[in-house]
Amino acid sequence: MTAPSDFIDLASERLGGSVLYATDDFFAEKENLLKPGPPVWKEHEYTDRGKWMDGWESRRKRTPGHDWAIIRLGLPGMIREVIADTSYFRGNYPEHCSIEATYARPETLLDALLSEETEWVEILPKSKLAGDSQNRFTIDSSQAFTHLRFHIYPDGGVARLRVLGEVVPDWSRLGNLGSEIDLAAVENGARVLSCSDMFFGPKHNLIMPGRAANMSEGWETKRRRGPGHDWVIVELAAEGEVRGVEIDTAHFKGNYPDTASIDGASGAGDPATMEWVELLPRTRLQAHTRHLFSDELRHCGPFTHLRLNVYPDGGVSRLRVRGVVTEAGRQREAVRRINTNPLIERELRRVCGSSEWSRRMAESRPFESWGSLTAQSDAIWSALPREQWLAAFSAHPRIGEKAGGAWSSSEQSGIRSASAATMEALAQANRDYEKKYGHIFIVCATGKSAEEMLVIVRERMKNDSDTELRTAAEEQRKIMHLRLAKLVTG
Numbered sequence: 001m002t003a004p005s006d007f008i009d010l011a012s013e014r015l016g017g018s019v020l021y022a023t024d025d026f027f028a029e030k031e032n033l034l035k036p037g038p039p040v041w042k043e044h045e046y047t048d049r050g051k052w053m054d055g056w057e058s059r060r061k062r063t064p065g066h067d068w069a070i071i072r073l074g075l076p077g078m079i080r081e082v083i084a085d086t087s088y089f090r091g092n093y094p095e096h097c098s099i100e101a102t103y104a105r106p107e108t109l110l111d112a113l114l115s116e117e118t119e120w121v122e123i124l125p126k127s128k129l130a131g132d133s134q135n136r137f138t139i140d141s142s143q144a145f146t147h148l149r150f151h152i153y154p155d156g157g158v159a160r161l162r163v164l165g166e167v168v169p170d171w172s173r174l175g176n177l178g179s180e181i182d183l184a185a186v187e188n189g190a191r192v193l194s195c196s197d198m199f200f201g202p203k204h205n206l207i208m209p210g211r212a213a214n215m216s217e218g219w220e221t222k223r224r225r226g227p228g229h230d231w232v233i234v235e236l237a238a239e240g241e242v243r244g245v246e247i248d249t250a251h252f253k254g255n256y257p258d259t260a261s262i263d264g265a266s267g268a269g270d271p272a273t274m275e276w277v278e279l280l281p282r283t284r285l286q287a288h289t290r291h292l293f294s295d296e297l298r299h300c301g302p303f304t305h306l307r308l309n310v311y312p313d314g315g316v317s318r319l320r321v322r323g324v325v326t327e328a329g330r331q332r333e334a335v336r337r338i339n340t341n342p343l344i345e346r347e348l349r350r351v352c353g354s355s356e357w358s359r360r361m362a363e364s365r366p367f368e369s370w371g372s373l374t375a376q377s378d379a380i381w382s383a384l385p386r387e388q389w390l391a392a393f394s395a396h397p398r399i400g401e402k403a404g405g406a407w408s409s410s411e412q413s414g415i416r417s418a419s420a421a422t423m424e425a426l427a428q429a430n431r432d433y434e435k436k437y438g439h440i441f442i443v444c445a446t447g448k449s450a451e452e453m454l455v456i457v458r459e460r461m462k463n464d465s466d467t468e469l470r471t472a473a474e475e476q477r478k479i480m481h482l483r484l485a486k487l488v489t490g
Contacts, residue, residue, distance in 0.1 A: 006193055007080050007164035008186055011148070012036065014208060015074025015186070017163075019056070020110050020147075022069040027057035028157060030069050033150075039087040039159035055089065057157030067094075068151040070113055072106060075187055076146045077165040078340060082124060084135040085160040093131040094152035099124035101145035103342040113147060120149055121342075142366065144168040144340040166191070168340050169237070169333075176490030177325045177333060180243060184306065184321040185209070188237035189333075193271060193305075195232035197221040201315060203232055206308075212317035215251045220315030229311040230257075233271050234319065239329035241301045244294040245280055246320035247308070253287040257310035260285055264303035271305055279306065302326045331370035333488045338373065339366040351483040352476070353395025354388040357381055374481055381477055389473050393439045399453055400426045410446075418450030426450060429457045436461065437468055444478040 011017035013034050022030035027049055032039075033056045045052035058067040079101065086093040100120035104113065112118060123145075129135050129152075150161060167189045171177055174188065184190045184207050192203040201220035205212070212218045221230040242264070249256040261282040265274035277299045285291060301323070308319055325333070338344050344365075348358040360380045367373040400415055400423055415423065433441040441457050448456075460468060 006191065008075070008077070008167055008191060008204060009162050010073045010075050010077045010079065010165050010167070011071055011161060011163040012074050016072075016106070017074035018072045020070045020072055020113070022056065022058070023067045024058035024061075024155070025056055026059035027051070028053040028055050030056045032056055033069065033071070033158065033161045035160065039085065041088045053088065053092075053157055053159075055085075055087075055157050055159030057089070057092065058152070058155045061155040066151060066153045067155050068149055070110070071148045071150060071161065071163075073146055073148065073163060075167045076103070076144045076170055077167045078144050079123060079139045079141040079163055079165040081162075081164040082137045082139055083160070083162040083164070084129060084137070084158055085162070086129060086131050086133055086135065086157070087159045088132060089157040089159060090131045092157050094129055094154070094156035094158065096126050096153040097124070097129055097135075097158070098122065098126040098151045098153075099139075100149040100151070101141075102147050102149075103143070103145050104147055106146060108147075121145075126151075126153065139165075141165065142340070143342045145342075168336065171333070171337070171488040172490070176488065177238065177330045178489040180322055180324050181237070181240075182320050183236040183238070183240045183242070183323040183325075184234050184319050185237065190237045191235050192219075193233045193235050195219070195221075196228075196230040197313075206232060206316060206319050207234060208318070211248065212250050215255075215315060215317075218250070218252065218315050218317035220252070220255065221310070221313045224313040229309055230313045231307055231309045234306050234308070234321075236304055236306065236321065236323075238325045238333050239266060239302050239304045240323035240325045242279060242297060242303060242321055242323045243300070244292065244322040245297065246293070246318070246322075247285065247291045247316060248318040248320070249285055249287060249289050249291070249315070250317040251288060252315040252317065255314050256287045257285050257312075257314035257316065259283060259311045260316070261309045261311075263307040263309070264299065264301055264305065265307070266302055266304045268304070271307075274305065276307060279303070282309075282311065302329070304329075328370075330485060330489055334485050335367050335370055335373050337487055338484075347487060351487070352381070352392050352480050354381075354384060354392040356384055356388045357392070373484065377480055377484065378477060381473070381480065386469070389469065389476070390439050392476055393442050393472060396440065396442060398427075398430045398440050399443065399445065399457070400430070400450070412445045415450040415453075422450045422454060426454050426457070429454060429461075433457055433461060437465055439469075439472070442472040442475045442479075444475045444482070446479075446482060 019030040039054040101123045186207045195203040199222035201218045206219040262280040263276040264279040265276045345362040
């Protein structure tokens, strides 16, 4: 299993994490929970409310109940570990804590999160805390979450809350995997697996959003006094073909690497056993500079991992990798989204209008691969009763109609150049078809022109009702495969 340090702090302020609400923060503000640095102690610092503390601290509770806070994660993800840091809280720390989680849109209003309609899932049962300690709790989360409800019993102070996990991007909001993306961006799901050294700057700084504000926000190694060079390995957001690379040495003026190179590999498992090939040959770097490379790239992939080598040592603030995700990479991301999204049944209704198919697919998770996903989809679809097939058909617009949403519009893009006569003929064919069979004409329209679809509908009008129902069901099955992939490609 990956070491906790290899995971991202999903609640980090740098990623957009925020404490939205607390029942009480009389002695110390709730916002302190997510401060980026370690907590500090000020021996003689007091406020008009009492001892100054670097953390979240509620007053002593004199009534039944306990205190709690709602936290919005900076990035959605599967939680692997939580650290409740009670540093410097010695006689005023909570006895226990627990955590619940939910999945909602990041902009969900606090009133909605506080309402009874929001469903919270317990991911950490009531657990004992120690004072002035980093209380670490392993979380076995198979689903992605966006918000936490952090309970302390009955009251007291916690200095910091770290929520370590794997980012699961919401591609419906970020854009889509059909376009060029930054394969090394943390918000897209990349992570830094290992490095030779990170004495002055943590390895995950390399893939954080935006440009570094100063040297502390980059990855920096100590001065190398022996042979060799330093390196860092990045697991890309998804398997992709590299189109360009940026190595940014912003703020590193007397401690930037003299030269750098990048190697790439593809596969799963231990990077030490992978076969690495040269992506960027060893190249001279400059101080405080964005270095952009495209024509210099030797081998563009596909890659799942990159290794940045710096010679002999030094600091790099950011690594950016422009690329296009491969079909295999898109399929793996689609499987991961289906496996981890608690609200996936709602999204699956966009894939197929049959509520029974959506329900059974959600219940069949997790899927091991794209092959197992599509095989289960086919098995469930073929076993559905006739009325569920008809429900799925009715969720589509008629061929040639503009209504039906972005997916239907893109699938029927072949009709855009059709003549008025062809469109009128299609409309009449739709009417004739529905009168004969009692349901709309279904065809996998992707890549087909209006003229081709007109030929198909006229040919299928020769079928008897039972044959045509099964023919339409087969076309729906093809559409569902395409739409499963569209959950991440838009």
